[in-house]
Amino acid sequence: MPLNSPINDSEKKNKKGQLYIVATPIGNRDDITIRALNILKHVDLIAAEDTRHTGLFLSHHKIKGSLVSYHEHNEKKRTPGLIKKLTEGLSVALVSNAGTPSVSDPGYCLIKEAIANNIKVVPVPGVSAAITALSAAGLPTDSFVFIGFLPKTKNKRLKLLMELAKEPRTMIFYESPKRILKLLDEIKLISGDRYCVLSREMTKLHEEFIRGSMSEILQNLKARSAIKGELTLLVTGLTKDKDVPLEIVRQEIKNNIKLTGDSLPSLAKQIAIKYGLPKNKVYEEALKIKGKK
Structure with a gap:
């Protein structure tokens, strides 16, 4: 040719x-x-x-x-x-x-x-922004899942984030500067304060990779006068830990009762799967918290 x-x-x-x-x-x-x-x-x-x-x-x-x-x-x-x-x-x-x-x-x-x-x-x-960001993020690349932009409707978005809370692979999201703070807040609330990497303005003059926990990246972004550029967010997948402190589980139950309105059995099952805990143990804690409301 x-x-x-x-x-x-x-x-x-x-x-x-x-x-x-x-x-x-x-x-x-x-x-x-x-x-x-x-x-x-x-x-x-x-x-x-x-x-x-x-x-x-x-x-x-x-x-x-x-x-x-x-x-x-x-x-x-x-x-x-x-x-x-x-x-x-x-x-x-x-x-x-x-x-x-x-x-x-x-x-x-x-x-x-x-x-x-x-x-x-x-x-x-x-070029693909997802693969470009993944190649330099320093997160596991042997297995990953591309999410792209989340639904704009709150209920659909939160439902998907709840499903992704138990995803073990590295997750790749696209988001706009206007909505990135909300996305980070929601992922943190549902999946915990995970380690992540936010790439901005890739291949351009002001290319930047921000690494740290959700809290650290939120603090970094909130300190800026403006958030600019195309954004790709990479989030670590779930690592099951049966020794997770009970207080973290309790806080997650409280957060998700307010956030999703799911039935207690359904909520307990999701959180149990996420942390590798017995469902009945999580359900008992959920009942205690629900009874105090």
Whole structure:
């Protein structure tokens, strides 16, 4: 395959076009592969989350491409038209503002329809904020779980956090500067004061990794006049400890009775699993606390 062409001979024989899922930089514009640049240079159309943002990126790399917007507010409306172009033989590259498309970004809808229409989907790998943060965090990497952005609805968010409280793997969250304090508070309340790593402005001039307990990171952030930049939060998974102090269990029962309103048996079961304790022991403590209210 010639260096300046993203399409090989077998691909040219395919009457249908191909959908390229192209990862782009999360900050530093030079964090892009040669293959990705070649594909963006030669495809017929680039479906971009933000055409202005992508236009500036393409201009930086001296690429003139035909752009069409494709974002969370128009993806259902835009998908049929893109599938039609692909079916007619045009090649399309899908890009998001940063990182890998369809990973906490638009793309799933188009990819699903392309597969349903027997259109070849070609991944063009590159940067992902989750993996970039994980690689430098210093937390266990042999097994991890990507959560992304939590639900905005409080009940759904707290329910998910309760489920994640017993997750043994390293957890990776995305969050905005406006909501990061609330997220840290909620995780601390439900899962305890765990060790975590907060990455900010990765690959940019002011890149920062803040390491410590939830309390320490909260204190760090609250002391700032403003919290800026894209944030990725990594939280250590559950390490079962049957010698956990009873007072910690009692405090967790009190917090979760107020927070979730779950039935005592259900709450006792969740906390027992989390700390590796007998359910009946936790339930007895819950009854005592409930009786004092």
